[in-house]
Amino acid sequence: MSVTTTVQAVRLEGDQYSTTTKAEETPEQVCATGGYPAPSVPEFEDPYIKRQWQLEHMAAVFRVFARKGFTEGTAGHISVRDPVEPDTFWINPLGIHFGLLKARDMVQINEDGHVIGGNRVAVNKAGFQIHGAIHKARADINAICHTHSPAGKAWSTFGRPLDIINQDACTFLGIQAVYENFGGIVLERDEGQRIAAALGKTNRVAILQNHGLLTTGSTVDEAGYLFTLLERSCEVQIMVESSGLPKRIIGKTEAEYTAKAYQDPKTLYLEAQPDLNYEIEDSTSPPTASNNHSTIQPEP
Secondary structure, eight states, X not given: OOOOOOOOOOOOSSSSOOXXXXXXXXXXXXXXXXSSOOOOOOOOSSHHHHHHHHHHHHHHHHHHHHHTTOOBTTBOEEEEEOSSSTTOEEEOBTTOOGGGOOGGGOEEEOTTSOEEEESOSOBOHHHHHHHHHHHHHOTTOOEEEXXXXXXXXXHHTTOOXXXXXXXXXXXXXXXXXXXXXXXXXXXXXXXXXXXXXHHTTTOOEEEETTTEEEEEESSHHHHHHHHHHHHHHHHHHHHHHHHOOOOOOOOHHHHHHHXXXXXXXXXXXXXXXXXXXXXXXHHHSOOOSOOOGGGOOOOO
């Protein structure tokens, strides 16, 4: 005689409807099966090797952004905290198209905004004010992305967070902030500090009122993927809102379960790899059938 256990799931409007029981899984178990581990964030004993790896991935994220259409004149910047001198960070040069950027183009600046290493050229002043304030306020953040992407600019006019209306949007559950005061172009340090304060101590993405999107991460891979997902999620929500039809929000239990897996830095790093591998492979050699990112050689 067999006994069958039935798990009930009732879905009604709102977020107080789930009675499902979920098994605990690690991020690796969520993303991969088959007896082999999923690719994970590499560890480095030599901080100089880590620096080069970060810069190559930073450049690849820029090229992903270019391919996805996130460019707007000289606006937009990505920064990465330096593993050798953690009170400094690397940022893109002013006036170079995202699609042209390589690791050798990046600029190292200190907390006063002075160029101290890398490519000796000017950087975006607004970029320094925003990124410098966040890096100083949040030691847990190693990378920051901000651009004037189309859907992000459109959604930012509403000054409200995204609704949790689909599986991917669960990634942003409890980690999105809204900076509600548009103070004009960010040329002063106090405006950058206000944006950092709005991000708070634990939020990882921000919607900047009448401005655009900002994402952060423990790696540039993570911050970059969060940005592409946030931009696409803004686009999807605008489509949903424009339909005029009632929308159903994902329930609290299901959203929290999904967010727990999706928000893990290892998961977010892994999610970034298809786009990054495409860009890195494209810059070094013709694409191959292999998806083993560990075989990718540094860019020339």
